[in-house]
Amino acid sequence: MKRPIAGAALAALTAVFAVAASAQDTIRVGAPLPMTGPLSPEAVKQQRGYNLWAETANAAGGVKVGAKRMKVEIVYVDYQSNTPRAVQAAEKLITQDKVSFLFSPFGSGATKAASGVSEKYGVPTLAATASSAQVYDQGYKYLFGTFTPNDTLTEPLSDIVRKAAPGVHRVAILARNDLFPLAIAQEMEKSAKKRGMSVVYFEKYAIGTLDHASALTQIKAQAPHWIFATGYTNDLVLMRKQMADLKLEAPVITMIAAPAYQEWIDATGKLSENVTSAAWWHPAVRYKGKDLFGSTESFVKRFQAKYKTLPDYAEASAAAAGAILQMAIEKAGTIDPAKVRNALASFNETTFWGPVKFGPTGQIVSLEPPVFQIQGGKPTVIHPAAIRQGELRLGVK
């Protein structure tokens, strides 16, 4: 008698569907996140940003929708770092949990895969961590992203270096074989070649590599002027220390994304001096926003008060996605999806994240990602001009 069992399971399933209650005076936002599996550290960051937004908005009485104020509720679903489950989670949130808005799953791939679902149901969706232009080229109307394409990080950097040090023309690139680190390294290669520099070394290292000595020795043999390395905090702490052991020096050393984290600067100490980096956002930038957080400084302060650490660009982007959604709802004066979508499409405001305006594809076009350099142990913004705090310094020892 196998049928009763399968039947019971199905019946139980149906019962669960029915529980999805939706209170009238809350705005429900769905967030599929990779809470388990290899991407789980990223989920923690996204959740911090979303939660900070929701708590801040609710503490102020909620989001102003026309005449009344509505509280925010974020519905989380774990998609186990598995792309089809992310798509499934998005569909479940919309059809069964009845969320009105969606935050995309993590990264460009899963965002692209899930965007078809939110488009189908006409649910405005904010992507906080999708940078590839290919995510946004499907002609979808309901997807909006807070990251500019990857080349907006490497292009200004290359311009600055070219201008400050015309003699720099031998570039060595060492990249972590991972979604973003490898993609940004490939952009760097393009940006360098475009400016007539020669890429004398391009290699990738496996996730979890614990010794970079042989790669660095090969780089040293090439005598590059510019070393461009990508990876996260642990990778690049190790790499920077091994560079010093091997006496590998260069006029310019750029590392992405670790220098955006205070832990990296603390761990490498003096070795971090004059290392350049770029990110979509940095706590050192200064914008005066009209969103609920106000200025970048006050956002950073709130974040630090709650989590006892500095926010990075992924955490800030998640909070910014919430803040932007809130402003769009307030501007539309309703939570009607089509009207909020139009408010997002015509959005043009400054936030703590920077100026926000979405292009015809839905990807942000107004943001100029900061280029920064560790000077005197502190990250100093050297681009864009509007928020510049110092000039590029050459020579990394």
Add this chain to the structure above:
Amino acid sequence: MKRDALRAVAMFVLIALLPLAGDSYWLRLGTTMLMYGVLAISWNFIGGMAGYPSFASAAFFGLGAYAGAVAQKLGAPMGFAWALAGAAALVFAAALGVALLRLRGHYFAIASLVVAEVLRELVNAATDLTGGGMGLNLPIPRLASIEGQAMFFFYAMLALAALAFAAMLAAMHSRLGFGLRCIQQNESAADMLGVNTTLYKVAAFMLSGVFVGVAGAIYASWVHYIEPPDVFDVLYSVKAIVMVLIGGAGSVFGPLFGAALFLSLEELVWRNYLQVHTGVLGLLIVLLVLFLPKGLISLRRRTA
């Protein structure tokens, strides 16, 4: 055999009617269930019938996914890419089988487990072809609508599951099935009595690879984005085994029922426990295997 075949036809027709009943969320669950069904049926060839505990499902799945995706990236039409993925998995299983099936028991299990890891590293390193750690985007099929796409992949997976099921039914009632059961009971004795054990085992291994390879390719087209840790996930191997164990190893309908029950459990637990769902699912599976060691199929025998 005839009765089983008729029942199976009735069942697949019933499943084929699912799009009429449910919304597209059910369609998505149905597609996943059929994919799980293909994994379970395929494992039944080598694990259920021959008794070789293979952990190679993830390797075949990932291989098929990447073979199909790379072929499509290079301009092959979707149907051709799927067939190519099946062929790749078939050839790979044959080559692998000749090498690995000399091992027995735990040794075979460990060796088959490592295959997926090796393939994952290879795919990771071949950045130019596969995108490496960046993953691979597939062209989105230009079908009428998003609902149309969902429907298309559901029926593609259904056809594959039906094909795999038919192959299993045919194998069970042929010399091959008989030989495999002999191997399971006592390989040395079977060998002595004139069963060509190597040939049979490799054939079973190939059958356990080909459908999983095609399933991988369909999956890749369905989600149109794959990355190495996603498709070479060891859980594909483990889930296949668990589903067959839940359903009843070596039986005809066991793998399919196992897949259906496993998916229902997975979905139920996933919905209700945000943080600890993996743990709860594991616990449920342990309980099921403890109290129903021969699987769901044994319930019928007990009451009959």
